[in-house]
Amino acid sequence: MNSSSPTISGTGNTPLSTEEWQELDRNHHVHPFVDPQQVKEKGTRVIVGAEGRYLMDSDGREILDAMAGLWCVNLGYGREELARAAYDQMTRLPYYNTFFRSAPVPTIELASVLANLAPGSLGHAFFSSSGSEANDTMVRLVRRYWDIKERPTKKTFISRTYAYHGSTMAAASLGGFEGMHAVGDLPLPGFVHVMPPYWYAMGEQGESPEDMGLRAARAVEDKILEIGPDNVAAFVGEPIQGAGGVIVPPDNYWPEIQRTCRKYDVLLVCDEVITGFGRTGEWFGAEKFNIEADFMTIAKGLSSAYAPISGILMTDEVYGVLSEGGVIPHGYTYSGHPVSAAVALENLRIMKEEGLIERVREDTGPYFQKRLRDLEDHPLVGEVRGVGLIAAIELVKDKETRELFDPMGTVGSLCHENMYDEGVIFRAMRDVLCTSPPLSITRGEIDELVDRARAGIDRTASELEMM
Numbered sequence: 040m041n042s043s044s045p046t047i048s049g050t051g052n053t054p055l056s057t058e059e060w061q062e063l064d065r066n067h068h069v070h071p072f073v074d075p076q077q078v079k080e081k082g083t084r085v086i087v088g089a090e091g092r093y094l095m096d097s098d099g100r101e102i103l104d105a106m107a108g109l110w111c112v113n114l115g116y117g118r119e120e121l122a123r124a125a126y127d128q129m130t131r132l133p134y135y136n137t138f139f140r141s142a143p144v145p146t147i148e149l150a151s152v153l154a155n156l157a158p159g160s161l162g163h164a165f166f167s168s169s170g171s172e173a174n175d176t177m178v179r180l181v182r183r184y185w186d187i188k189e190r191p192t193k194k195t196f197i198s199r200t201y202a203y204h205g206s207t208m209a210a211a212s213l214g215g216f217e218g219m220h221a222v223g224d225l226p227l228p229g230f231v232h233v234m235p236p237y238w239y240a241m242g243e244q245g246e247s248p249e250d251m252g253l254r255a256a257r258a259v260e261d262k263i264l265e266i267g268p269d270n271v272a273a274f275v276g277e278p279i280q281g282a283g284g285v286i287v288p289p290d291n292y293w294p295e296i297q298r299t300c301r302k303y304d305v306l307l308v309c310d311e312v313i314t315g316f317g318r319t320g321e322w323f324g325a326e327k328f329n330i331e332a333d334f335m336t337i338a339k340g341l342s343s344a345y346a347p348i349s350g351i352l353m354t355d356e357v358y359g360v361l362s363e364g365g366v367i368p369h370g371y372t373y374s375g376h377p378v379s380a381a382v383a384l385e386n387l388r389i390m391k392e393e394g395l396i397e398r399v400r401e402d403t404g405p406y407f408q409k410r411l412r413d414l415e416d417h418p419l420v421g422e423v424r425g426v427g428l429i430a431a432i433e434l435v436k437d438k439e440t441r442e443l444f445d446p447m448g449t450v451g452s453l454c455h456e457n458m459y460d461e462g463v464i465f466r467a468m469r470d471v472l473c474t475s476p477p478l479s480i481t482r483g484e485i486d487e488l489v490d491r492a493r494a495g496i497d498r499t500a501s502e503l504e505m506m
């Protein structure tokens with residue numbers, strides 16, 4: 040039962056006080072990736088609106104969103120064109136399925152737009168609603184691909200520690216987080232993990248990032264040989280590992296992975312859920328790192344998160360094989376949802392028209408990276424790394440020796456809170472503060488982001504001294 044019983048407006052805009060919302064939330068809402076105890080003790084931050092790059096909370100505070108929501112609101116908030124695209128489509132055709140050899144017009148158009156936009160021969164799109172669903176779809180279709188090719192033993196997926204591919208059973212199995220595996224008895228059989236090219240935390244003393252990159256790529260080859268190439272279906276990786284702490288590989292990593300996959304006839308899957316649609320200053324992270332993927336999974340920035348939509352892109356060769364297998368017995372009610380597809384099309388049109396990718400590549404991306412690196416003079420900051428408009432600040436106990444905090448995560452959470460209090464929202468992963476602002480961010484807002492981040496790190500440093 041409700042502890043207080045507000046009159047519900049039906050629009051989600053019932054005027055309650057922050058405390059009243061927090062009480063309802065505490066009593067009834069289960070949050071993803073949040074400790075319920077914290078919701079109980081600290082209360083929820085109630086977000087009531089947003090404009091441009093700023094969120095507004097229920098106390099009227101403006102917070103600079105240095106995470107574009109969850110790496111996804113690429114155009115920024117308040118774009119009426121996207122709302123209009125949704126409205127127009129909802130009034131014309133709010134829904135129809137893609138199962139009965141039927142398809143709404145925006146769905147077909149989006150598939151063809153993506154085929155032109157994507158690198159290489161990734162000419163075929165299958166749609167779903169979330170990144171997790173896209174990765175689950177990919178797992179099923181990769182295994183089917185090998186079955187049709189009469190190589191049914193090729194079933195195992197290799198991915199990496201600190202990879203994030205989503206929360207469904209297969210996506211979380213692909214992911215490389217022990218904490219997630221502990222929920223639901225994962226990974227499922229047929230999912231194995233190797234080390235990521237995470238030089239700052241895993242590089243040995245005296246080892247260069249490039250040497251470490253080669254070592255991490257060789258770990259993939261060693262794993263293929265250990266399992267046997269006849270049993271390996273695919274290697275799956277984010278071009279830059281996002282939720283794992285923005286792990287940026289050295290330039291020699293992806294070419295080596297590509298060579299290895301080709302050598303052993305292992306499919307290469309790029310999870311572009313974060314890196315797709317401009318984040319790195321290219322349309323896709325695969326272009327930034329010259330990766331020729333057999334499958335690509337996409338979501339988030341595809342619609343700037345104004346409507347849920349995700350998908351997988353596959354090459355002509357892969358689709359050719361899948362087409363030989365008859366009916367593809369897989370799909371979702373919302374596969375190719377016309378409203379989401381219309382919003383995605385409008386989002387891509389605006390990105391092109393406003394030259395957002397070029398702006399990230401040539402102007403705001405380099406400026407963001409340069410300004411954030413100013414923070415490397417701070418005693419708590421071990422490294423700032425990133426590309427385009429995605430970056431991370433790694434907080435460390437000892438800059439000289441690269442010694443991390445033990446236990447991990449406490450300082451990161453503290454800093455995250457302090458940054459919020461200073462009016463900027465990052466994401467803490469271990470003791471790494473991640474940022475991926477809307478691609479529409481201006482230079483002035485980047486300055487503000489860095490100033491507020493520094494103030495949050497300063498507060499954290501002085502609180503640590505007091506501990």
Ligand SMILES: Cc1ncc(COP(=O)(O)O)c(C=O)c1O
Pocket residue numbers: 109168169170171172174203204205206277281282310311312313338339
């Ligand atoms: C690289 C990557 N893949 C997949 C996902 C899962 O997407 P979703 O949360 O939409 O299921 C995420 C989410 O952050 C992600 O970062």
